[in-house]
Amino acid sequence: MRLQGRTAIITGAGSGIGRASAKLFAEEGARLALVDRDAAGLEETRRLAGEATTHVGDVGDAAFAETVVGDVMTRHGGLDILMTAAGFSCGGTVLTTSPDDWDAVFRANVGGTWLWARAAVPHMQRQNSGSIITLASQLAIAGGKGNSAYIAAKGAIVSLTRTMAVDFATDGIRVNAIAPGAIETPMLRRSFARHANAEEVREASRNRHAMKRFGQAEEIAQTALHLASDASSFTTGTVMVVDGGWLAA
Numbered sequence: 498m499r500l501q502g503r504t505a506i507i508t509g510a511g512s513g514i515g516r517a518s519a520k521l522f523a524e525e526g527a528r529l530a531l532v533d534r535d536a537a538g539l540e541e542t543r544r545l546a547g548e549a550t551t552h553v554g555d556v557g558d559a560a561f562a563e564t565v566v567g568d569v570m571t572r573h574g575g576l577d578i579l580m581t582a583a584g585f586s587c588g589g590t591v592l593t594t595s596p597d598d599w600d601a602v603f604r605a606n607v608g609g610t611w612l613w614a615r616a617a618v619p620h621m622q623r624q625n626s627g628s629i630i631t632l633a634s635q636l637a638i639a640g641g642k643g644n645s646a647y648i649a650a651k652g653a654i655v656s657l658t659r660t661m662a663v664d665f666a667t668d669g670i671r672v673n674a675i676a677p678g679a680i681e682t683p684m685l686r687r688s689f690a691r692h693a694n695a696e697e698v699r700e701a702s703r704n705r706h707a708m709k710r711f712g713q714a715e716e717i718a719q720t721a722l723h724l725a726s727d728a729s730s731f732t733t734g735t736v737m738v739v740d741g742g743w744l745a746a
C-alpha cells in the first residue's frame with residue numbers, strides 16, 4: 498500500500514477526478530479528509546472510499562481552508578498530501594465572460610489552490626515533508642477557444658505550482674501540477690452541453706486526442722497517486738501532462 502499511514506486532503510472530492518483519487522488513495526491506505534461544496538456528492542464519495550471525514554464548503558473561503566486543515570491536524574497530528582481538484586469553468590471569451598463569472602472561476606480554481614496550500618504548508622514545513630498536487634489543464638499550455646477565465650486560471654495554477662515548488666523545496670515539500678486532457682466527468686459533460694451542437698463539439702474534442710478517446714478520472718487518479726507517493730520523491734515543480742497525446746498531436 499503506497500499511502501499507508503499518510504493523511505490526505507482532497508478538494509473537489511464530490512465528483513470526477515477528486516472522487517476517483519479519493520477512492521484510489523483510500524485503497525492505498527491513506528486517511529482522508531474530503532472537501533466539496535456538493536454535500537450529496539461528497540457523501541457518495543465517502544461511501545465509496547470507506548472511512549473519511551467530509552467537509553462541505555467553498556474552497557475559495559480562506560477560513561474554511563484553515564478550519565479543515567486544523568481539524569485534520571487535531572485528528573491525525575499530521576498532513577502529508579494536499580490535492581486541490583476543486584474547480585469549474587464557465588465558458589466564454591473575454592468579451593462574453595461577466596466579471597462575476599471571471600471572479601468565481603478564479604476564486605474556485607486559483608483561490609482553491611492558493612488558500613489550501615497557505616493553510617497546509619506551515620504544518621508540512623514543521624514535518625519537513627509533504628506533497629501538494631494541483632490541477633491545471635493541457636489548455637493552460639496550449640490555449641483554447643471560448644474558455645478564457647478557465648484557461649487563464651489554469652495558467653495561474655501552473656505558475657503558482659512552480660513558484661511554490663521553488664519556495665518550499667528545501668522544506669521537504671514537493672508541489673506538482675497535473676495537466677489532464679479531456680476527462681469524462683460531469684464537468685466535461687457540462688462544458689459540451691453549453692454548445693448548441695454539443696455532439697459535434699464532443700466528437701471534435703475526442704478526435705483532437707492522438708489516442709482518439711477521452712481520459713477517465715481513474716487514469717488521472719493514478720498520476721495523482723504517483724505524485725502523492727514516495728515513487729516521485731525527486732519530482733517537484735513539474736506539470737505532468739496526461740492528455741492521450743492531445744498536446745503532441
Ligand SMILES: NC(=O)c1ccc[n+]([C@@H]2O[C@H](COP(=O)([O-])OP(=O)(O)OC[C@H]3O[C@@H](n4cnc5c(N)ncnc54)[C@H](O)[C@@H]3O)[C@@H](O)[C@H]2O)c1
Binds near residue numbers: 510514555585677684
Ligand atoms: N474533466 C476534464 O476534462 C478536466 C480537464 C483538465 C482539468 N480538469 C480539472 O480537474 C479538476 C476536477 O475536475 P472534474 O472533471 O473532476 O470536475 P467535476 O465537476 O466532476 O468535479 C469538480 C468538483 O469540484 C467541486 N467544486 C467546484 N467549485 C468548488 C468550490 N468553489 N468549492 C468547493 N467545491 C467546488 C464541484 O462541486 C465538484 O464536485 C478541476 O480543477 C478541473 O478544472 C478537468
